[in-house]
Amino acid sequence: MQTVDTIIFDLGGVLIDWNPRYLYKKILKDEDEIIWFLENVCTPEWNEQQDAGRSFEDATNELLIKFPQYEDAIRAWYGRWKETIGGQIHETVEVLKSFKDKKSHRLYALTNWSAETFPWALENFEFLHWFEGIVVSGVEKTRKPFPDFYQILLDRYSIDPKKSIFIDDNIKNIEAARAIGIDSIHFIGAENLKSELKIRGIIS
Numbered sequence: 001m002q003t004v005d006t007i008i009f010d011l012g013g014v015l016i017d018w019n020p021r022y023l024y025k026k027i028l029k030d031e032d033e034i035i036w037f038l039e040n041v042c043t044p045e046w047n048e049q050q051d052a053g054r055s056f057e058d059a060t061n062e063l064l065i066k067f068p069q070y071e072d073a074i075r076a077w078y079g080r081w082k083e084t085i086g087g088q089i090h091e092t093v094e095v096l097k098s099f100k101d102k103k104s105h106r107l108y109a110l111t112n113w114s115a116e117t118f119p120w121a122l123e124n125f126e127f128l129h130w131f132e133g134i135v136v137s138g139v140e141k142t143r144k145p146f147p148d149f150y151q152i153l154l155d156r157y158s159i160d161p162k163k164s165i166f167i168d169d170n171i172k173n174i175e176a177a178r179a180i181g182i183d184s185i186h187f188i189g190a191e192n193l194k195s196e197l198k199i200r201g202i203i204s
Helices: 021-027 031-040 044-051 056-066 068-079 090-102 118-124 126-130 147-156 171-179 190-199
Strands: 006-009 016-018 085-088 106-111 133-136 164-168 183-186
Touching: 021 031, 021 068, 044 056, 056 068, 090 106, 090 126, 090 190, 106 147, 118 126, 133 147, 147 171, 164 171, 171 183, 183 190
Parallel strands: 006 106, 006 164, 106 133, 164 183
Antiparallel strands: 016 085
């Protein structure tokens, strides 16, 4: 392996605790209804389209036609979006901070995130300003795991994939990164991440 000079972080699920359950346990009556709603109404596939650039208005209107009985809950997805954020994942932010303090690697983020809510994240998470660059799916109108999204980051910041490590909690995104030559770590927790970085000789 060539010397690694660049670390690329995913945000949601790695550095930021995002979970729509935080919101819907306040709105829906019980666990079964929460599960049904998130599997059938505001689904991951539906949300991915906003990550890829679809507007909140269009997304909301689509569901209101299909599920008018859930109007309040559907509108809450974006009307009360901030309540889906649990805060930063402190242990992983500490890993990021160690890289920043040592100035040992170039630091970037590659995130599936709506262009309409990402400005709020920039205002509320100081560590997002530690990156040399962040590529946001909603801005670029494409997303992980599509190869063109990774390529935007590589081209824009002149990153050599063979000298990079990518960290993400979604295995599909990990597999896509590996397919274009980026060594990748499937994030399942900060301790495991540190173990994987030690194996690669990135941290001691």
